[in-house]
Amino acid sequence: MLKSLRRTALVAVGLLATGLAVAPPSVADPAPAADCGVTDLMVRSSAYWVDHDTDQAANTWSNALFHVGNLAQVRTTGVSNHKTWPWTEANGWLLPLDPAHPFAADPQASGEAYLDVWFFHQEDRVLDPLRANLAAEAASVARGDTRYWTTPDALDMSLPSFTRLGVMDADPALLDAARTLFRDARRRLFDDVTGLWRGNAQANGFAMSGLAKAVLALPADSPDRAEYARTLRRSAETMRWLQRPDGFFDAELLFGGKESSSTALVTHALAAGINAGVLDEDTYLPVVRRGWTALTTSALRDSGRFGYVQARGSHRPAGADDSAAFAVGAFLSAGQQVAALTPGC
Template sequence: MRRRTFLRLSAALPLAGTVTAAGRAQAAPADVLPGRAAVVESVRRVNDHWINGHGDPGDNLWARATYFGGTMAAYRLTGEPRYLAYAESWAEKHDYGLAGGVTTRHADNHNAGQVYLDIHEVRGGEERIAAIEASLHRMVHTDRPEKDDDWWWVDALHMAMPPMARLGALRGDSAYWTKMYALYDHTKRVRGGGLYDYTHELWYRDDTWSPGGAGRLSPDGRPVFWSRGNGWAYAAHAKVLAVLPSTDRRAPEYRWNMQGMSRALLARQRPDGFWNPSLADPGHLPGRESSGTALFCFGLAHAIRTGVIDRATYLPVLARGWNALVRDAVHPDGRLGWVQGTGDRPESSRPITYESTADFGVGAFLLAGSQVARLAS
């Protein structure tokens, strides 16, 4: 495939940091969403800052793919051609391919396929989705289709469920949805005794923490539910429900899971609007964390908008989360702070500070903003 030369898009972007002190003084109350124009401005400021600082669009691994999923959401929200061009430059740099090639079964490698499907929706061209389709088609139809234990960590739900759901819809092949549920069900109920805890209505990151696995606890003796891990699960359910027909027999379970998680998130939100990195033990490494909070905002906004959860109950929860991100994590120049770096537990990549940022955290913020804007007036 012919690659497009990346023409220093960053040089053409306006500098961020245009929010005035007066504009900040006029911010909405903490439990009220700001207007749509303010949400769009925050999305633009954060994305423009990222692009200005990253002339090379980067690798095609899960973290950068999460960012580009967010920038495609920002493109759909704003219609800004620079965002689409930046995403295309990234995809073309990698020939719309997957890390590990088409034989990979690793969910992280499939995350790039979400962006390729996004670009395909805009541009067409079967070559753009050839690799992700070949890889998932193998899992569904030819490469040990009975093997259902590939998604052994909760992040995998976000990385691989959405492209599998979307290919089922695109090709009219419900076998993708059947296979997706089999993998999901194994993660939820079998792996380590089941990574979903029905009592707390939250997900363990992997069987290091589940009672049927190693069952590790917080220093206070409480179960450990990692914020970003639950954010991945919550976002996965929202993305799947966005494309799965409501008549699919498995759709009610995905809705119920979002409803249960929403109850858990409502009970565990911090007074300032963020969620702690550790959700069940408020004394276990407390503090602001943007990536989990942004993923929760994305899922909340989608679930409110589509009627999965009650608007009156959850809109203030969403507003507090979104307003906290914009107020306390978005720097005047558009840098997004308080992002926990890569890891697999609340202790990972510490300390988490106002300066801590990462591509996947920016992507999560852009995803959230794209949904919040659809609720804002």
């Protein structure tokens, strides 16, 4: 029964990732069984954020990743707060580009949110700006410009948009560009010996999460999928040994105190890898369960506030009151994958 539930959930996740599913905008997925604690916590977290955050209007990478998680929550629970479509509409479905750096990775995080919205509103205007930006970048990459992904974070900000749109539009130029950018970033930023990306736990979490999203988006027989999965497995091998006994990851990998955004990102990546069939369930499901337990019993308060979030690029230890949009989104995305591994969801 569990395997059947998991296959059903995975098909839904895969269709969303590739953009191939079609549903009327007003139709939400059926709500899961009422006794699924995973979904209850997801709804509580998203509801708190939309009721209390004071910077929800900005078209930023952090808000974009919240909305990616927010729609993961909607697709998983059937409960909508009706916030993501108005946010994308107010943006005009544009990327917040810096004219001096038109192919920077961070603005392309908004593209992932637009791809999720497109599932409900399949209109050209939703994806046209993203298509234009990625096509121009792919042309630049084809000319030999490959240094656009300067940090491991880019794998979560940019790789999902390239792979999902490449699959949806059957556009080999986008998939070729993603592969080239990934290989260039991996060569500069990844250590095969340690299995770690350059940076702290958050940077490693971003990279793993982006790779997992790419694996979900690509067909099972895709060579690119196999390549991304190999690096995801190498990262997973190391990160499972760095998990603290309480289920968290330390902000600086071996010190710095518990940090929830990296824990959510890694938990999402590992759960998605299991659901996609590229990570061994017996090995990694215990890691996922410890991570989810840490997130839901310590980082998430009864009110729904999600704390212990280290600001991106900061080395200041995170406190119980520290939160951020991208971290809430990572928690919700992790919940979507954990739900697919949880009986009753």
